[in-house]
Amino acid sequence: MNINILGIESSCDDTSAAVIQDEYLLSNVIANQEVHFSYGGVVPELASRAHQQNIIPVVERALVKAGIGKSEISAIAFTRGPGLLGSLLVGTSFAKGFALANNIPLIEINHLQGHVLAPFIREKQKENPVPSFPFLSLLISGGHSQIIVVKNHYDFKVIGNTIDDAVGEAFDKCAKIMGLGYPGGPVIDKLAKTGNPNAFAFAKPRVADLNYSFSGLKTSFLYFLRDNIAKNKNFIEENKADLCAALQHTIIEILIGKLIKAVKQTGIKEIAIGGGVAANSGIREKITQLGKKYHWNVYLPEFRFTTDNAAMIAIVGYYKYLKKDFARQDIAPMARFEI
Ligand code: KG4
Ligand code: ZN
Secondary structure, eight states, X not given: OOOEEEEEEOSSSEEEEEEEETTEEEEEEEEXXXXXXXXXXXXXXXXXXXXXXXXXXXXXXXXXXXXXXXXGOOEEEEEEESSOHHHHHHHHHHHHHHHHHHTOOEEEEEHHHHHHHGGGOBOTTOOOOOOOSSEEXXXXXXXXXXXXXXXXXXXXXXXXXXXXXXXXXXXXXHHHHTTOOSSHHHHHHHHHTTSOTTSSOOOOOOOSTTOBOOHHHHHHHHHHHHHHHHHOTTHHHHHHHHHHHHHHHHHHHHHHHXXXXXXXXXXXXXXXEESGGGGOHHHHHHHHHHHHHHTOEEEOOOGGGTSSOSHHHHHHXXXXXXXXXXXOTTOOOOSSXXX
């Protein structure tokens, strides 16, 4: 008998539902929320309302695309956290209701584990190699910058963490300073392609161990722009591509420095990346180069599995289903949730 898992993701501003059948993806539907654009960031109350409007049509589409009826779903897996509480509440309540109505198990998922295990999502006619255990995951998103030793599908050990801003926040805040809109990562990535990464130099933080810090970079970027705008009010406009390229280059150097250190410390050469910032073309290129240089096996998830999606929630749900790791009906979402 096939195991069919319906996954639900609603932690931030994407409403998503996916169906996974025995590790293979059958459908992954994502509704992005346009409503936040003019505010320059996600407005939590608007996000919850949009999730409420989107969730039923998104789930219906995911089931139709998968060709699976409600009665064939083995369990429903939902993001319990971390994320915006109101947004999480919509997905959690939907999942509880669906589980109860269809008399199937409910599975709670840590969103971060979803990003980490995204390389295990399989697609028919597209056999992609998957990491072997143990592997190192560089988890880089809007809320996290972590290096994790993944011992198996269930056992994760964080060996590096950010002490302040996450890397995605650094991209977003610096883009905001330059007036580039939200989310900033993809815009900086695009502009960086035509700029010179060595046009400007920004100081890199000195942080102990395998930990990261990005708030200093954001501040020095702000002061650098302020000083230059005082001399030339068109400074940003005239140097946009070079600013993006130099900023992205610095961020990548920071990320890579600790990753190389982590490989040396652990001896693990299986490397995967995950989270929204793993969509960054500069990071993907750099990690691929390093893989060749140091003989690492590198696993880059497809773009659509880097930013928030329910396929990654459903794959973790599949592994938890195998262990019969089910949640109770009185479970509540959690805004903060460590891996
Ligand atoms: O994983 P994600 O969708 O949400 C969280 O769990 O946080 O990550 C969103 C973050 C945002 O900060 C966004 O700017 C960043 O991922 N991002 C990128 C790129 N695409 C998305 N950052 C750099 N380059 C990109 N191409
Ligand atoms: Zn995420």
